[in-house]
Amino acid sequence: MSNGPVDCVVKTPVSLQIGDTVTDTLRPGVYITDIVFPNGKPIKIQEMLFKNYYTAFLSVRLLRREDGHQDGAAAAAKWVTCVRNLPLMANPHTEAGSQDYFSLFRQQMLVEPDDVTSVRLILRQPSSAWLNFNIEEIKIYECANEDAQTGAPTWLSSLTPADEPLHLQGLPDPETVSSSIQQMWALTEVMQSNQTTASVGRFDVDGCYDINLLSYT
Numbered sequence: 001m002s003n004g005p006v007d008c009v010v011k012t013p014v015s016l017q018i019g020d021t022v023t024d025t026l027r028p029g030v031y032i033t034d035i036v037f038p039n040g041k042p043i044k045i046q047e048m049l050f051k052n053y054y055t056a057f058l059s060v061r062l063l064r065r066e067d068g069h070q071d072g073a074a075a076a077a078k079w080v081t082c083v084r085n086l087p088l089m090a091n092p093h094t095e096a097g098s099q100d101y102f103s104l105f106r107q108q109m110l111v112e113p114d115d116v117t118s119v120r121l122i123l124r125q126p127s128s129a130w131l132n133f134n135i136e137e138i139k140i141y142e143c144a145n146e147d148a149q150t151g152a153p154t155w156l157s158s159l160t161p162a163d164e165p166l167h168l169q170g171l172p173d174p175e176t177v178s179s180s181i182q183q184m185w186a187l188t189e190v191m192q193s194n195q196t197t198a199s200v201g202r203f204d205v206d207g208c209y210d211i212n213l214l215s216y217t
Helices: 154-158 175-194
Strands: 014-016 030-035 046-055 057-065 077-087 101-105 116-124 132-141
Touching: 030 132, 046 116, 057 101, 077 116
Parallel strands: none
Antiparallel strands: 014 030, 030 116, 046 101, 046 132, 057 077, 057 116
């Protein structure tokens, strides 16, 4: 993730409502919020942070710029869905998750969020228990390097590479330990195979009982 969020403009949510929006008193169940980047430069999204406000389900669409034609024509743009009906509340009619913070990484998206020029949030709340719902404190982070673009966390680079020899000073040689274990296993097998299966009585001496070993009750 980069040092700070990219500059963006979050537009006023637009409600989707069946019927006359002036005379119809029913609360709208769907809001659409568009996010644009003022510099007009397409970005590669690494992460989206936001705070929920009583939104039950979230869908995210991206306006991605496509490659231009071979004749030099300008690159076209196409809307694609990268998140579909993500539940933000355990139950639309209860408070759980209604004001939680959420983070969406590019690895969780249905398509690669590259060359994005605009983001559209589709908010749904089927419950009539809440007068308003929205998404707040939206922050979008751009990929900072190639590792971030491929989704590899930065802490992975600090791990010991597979081809680098490990430091094993003070520990026994693995080959020696393995050989010793095999010898012990073989010795155990030989001892078990040589054990007699004959039953020896408690007071049995050469097939007879020693009278001195018997006790009377």
